[in-house]
Amino acid sequence: MTDLVLVNANVLTMDPNRPRATAVAIAQGRITALDEVPPGAARVADLRGATVLPGFHDAHNHMIGFGMSLGEVDIGSPPVGSLDELYAAIARRAETTAPGEWVIGSGYDQNKLGGHPHRDALDRAAPGRRVWLRHTSGHMCVVNSVVLADLGIDTAATELPGGRVATDSSGRPTGLLEERAQLLVGSLVYPYPLAELTSAIARAAGQYLKEGVTSCTEAGIGGGWVAHSPAELAAYAAARDQGQLGVRVELMTAADVLHPLGAHADDNLVAGLDLGISTGFGDDWLRLGAVKIFADGSLVGRTAALHDPYYHSDTAGYLQADAADLRAAIIAAHRSGWQVATHAIGDRAIDLVLDAYADALRQYPRPDPRHRIEHFAVVQPRQVARAAELGVIAVPQGRFATELGDGMLAAVGPDRHAWLYRQRSLLEAGMVLPGSSDRPVVAGAPLLGIDGMVNRRTSSGAPFNPDEAVTAEQALHAWTRGSAYASRQEHVKGSIAPGMLADLVVLSEDPTAVSPDRIAALEVLATIVGGQFGYGSLD
Numbered sequence: 324m325t326d327l328v329l330v331n332a333n334v335l336t337m338d339p340n341r342p343r344a345t346a347v348a349i350a351q352g353r354i355t356a357l358d359e360v361p362p363g364a365a366r367v368a369d370l371r372g373a374t375v376l377p378g379f380h381d382a383h384n385h386m387i388g389f390g391m392s393l394g395e396v397d398i399g400s401p402p403v404g405s406l407d408e409l410y411a412a413i414a415r416r417a418e419t420t421a422p423g424e425w426v427i428g429s430g431y432d433q434n435k436l437g438g439h440p441h442r443d444a445l446d447r448a449a450p451g452r453r454v455w456l457r458h459t460s461g462h463m464c465v466v467n468s469v470v471l472a473d474l475g476i477d478t479a480a481t482e483l484p485g486g487r488v489a490t491d492s493s494g495r496p497t498g499l500l501e502e503r504a505q506l507l508v509g510s511l512v513y514p515y516p517l518a519e520l521t522s523a524i525a526r527a528a529g530q531y532l533k534e535g536v537t538s539c540t541e542a543g544i545g546g547g548w549v550a551h552s553p554a555e556l557a558a559y560a561a562a563r564d565q566g567q568l569g570v571r572v573e574l575m576t577a578a579d580v581l582h583p584l585g586a587h588a589d590d591n592l593v594a595g596l597d598l599g600i601s602t603g604f605g606d607d608w609l610r611l612g613a614v615k616i617f618a619d620g621s622l623v624g625r626t627a628a629l630h631d632p633y634y635h636s637d638t639a640g641y642l643q644a645d646a647a648d649l650r651a652a653i654i655a656a657h658r659s660g661w662q663v664a665t666h667a668i669g670d671r672a673i674d675l676v677l678d679a680y681a682d683a684l685r686q687y688p689r690p691d692p693r694h695r696i697e698h699f700a701v702v703q704p705r706q707v708a709r710a711a712e713l714g715v716i717a718v719p720q721g722r723f724a725t726e727l728g729d730g731m732l733a734a735v736g737p738d739r740h741a742w743l744y745r746q747r748s749l750l751e752a753g754m755v756l757p758g759s760s761d762r763p764v765v766a767g768a769p770l771l772g773i774d775g776m777v778n779r780r781t782s783s784g785a786p787f788n789p790d791e792a793v794t795a796e797q798a799l800h801a802w803t804r805g806s807a808y809a810s811r812q813e814h815v816k817g818s819i820a821p822g823m824l825a826d827l828v829v830l831s832e833d834p835t836a837v838s839p840d841r842i843a844a845l846e847v848l849a850t851i852v853g854g855q856f857g858y859g860s861l862d
């Protein structure tokens with residue numbers, strides 16, 4: 324029995340063997356036929372020429388972080404365009420926040436505000452409240468004096484590896500905490516109750532479905548500063564049990580969580596999770612993905628590790644850990660059978676990761692490991708060739724060009740503009756390009772990400788390394804089949820063909836047929852996950 328048939332559709336299948344179709348049949352959550360659809364379906368929807376694609380798959384997002392940010396002060400977009408406006412927004416929220424409680428904001432960018440917020444001004448805006456403002460990159464934050472006092476660093480900084488407590492010329496902390504120094508403030512709120520995380524997942528899922536997302540990969544749970552609870556997976560499992568997961572989720576495990584297992588010496592399980600659970604465990608709805616390792620920091624925050632200093636600066640960023648320790652962590656995870664996804668932005672960090680992947684593959688050969696480099700932001704030509712040769716999947720974010728592009732261009736200077744967030748040269752080198760947002764770092768709607776990949780313009784209108792633009796067709800491929808490949812799931816999703824999961828998005832128009840400047844404004848008419856309508860109804 325066929326459950327649903329879509330007819331009069333403009334189907335872009337992303338299947339190279341059969342790129343186009345006009346009808347799709349669905350039964351029991353799977354696609355059963357194209358074009359010659361069986362008669363007697365329970366429901367027939369006439370799409371009147373609307374475009375059908377495989378559901379979008381965000382290959383790198385922070386679902387819980389995004390869900391939580393929906394309830395925080397938005398300090399990343401108008402009307403917050405200056406520090407004074409930011410302080411005013413904090414003051415408004417403080418009025419409805421009890422003394423001692425938290426005022427949390429996300430998304431500020433000092434490149435747009437003219438500087439980082441300062442603890443003293445935050446104290447004036449929110450007297451007696453705890454203020455915590457996250458940078459748009461997620462790699463740094465600012466807190467006020469109440470929080471600094473809680474941490475015992477209100478008058479002097481502490482030293483800590485992989486991070487920095489920023490101070491003024493007199494040695495007094497300014498409130499800015501970089502990279503692993505964020506763990507300090509994290510210790511005041513972590514772990515979050517699982518019920519709070521489950522609600523955040525449900526809120527995020529509702530938004531994802533409206534935007535055509537049917538799968539996403541959460542880029543790090545369970546440990547380190549991106550985590551919300553050591554038992555974070557249980558929040559996803561609860562969301563699933565309560566019917567609130569909404570989309571298919573792949574979870575990356577933070578490297579901090581891996582530990583020796585005590586297995587037999589011949590098993591090569593030098594680092595893993597209890598019971599030997601690793602990449603691929605789970606099912607079509609909820610599964611474990613790669614292990615997530617951080618090699619360096621943020622480009623707009625100027626902490627990412629470059630070979631040469633930032634433009635008009637004498638600093639070149641830093642690694643998140645000792646180079647030898649990072650290498651050892653990557654090799655141990657590879658040896659233990661994990662897919663490895665390492666965050667590396669600067670060319671120095673990228674070299675370290677490519678070297679570690681090469682060593683891991685040489686010492687412990689393994690077929691088709693599909694190791695990833697998240698962001699892959701400042702990339703020398705020789706590094707593209709090496710990544711391709713190693714079979715590495717680079718995971719850049721299209722929307723970064725739009726929202727963070729001006730800060731990135733300024734950070735590296737004109738001589739390195741052509742190295743920024745490559746796409747086209749990766750495809751030309753034979754690499755697979757997934758689609759991803761890194762939400763909540765920037766807006767996460769896939770059509771905005773595709774717009775960024777194709778149009779490559781910053782919010783001020785400057786071209787952003789336009790030679791690396793891709794076509795709408797290539798961007799759609801990235802957000803569907805490319806992401807499925809990065810998740811080792813291309814045999815079940817990412818294209819529309821008989822036997823594949825019935826995960827589809829219906830768009831008002833064909834992104835490959837409209838003028839590129841209209842892509843961002845196309846409408847999502849419906850999102851179907853496993854044959855069920857998650858958004859819209861096509862009535």
Ligand SMILES: [Zn+2]
Nearest residue numbers: 383385542761
């Ligand atoms: Zn991320």
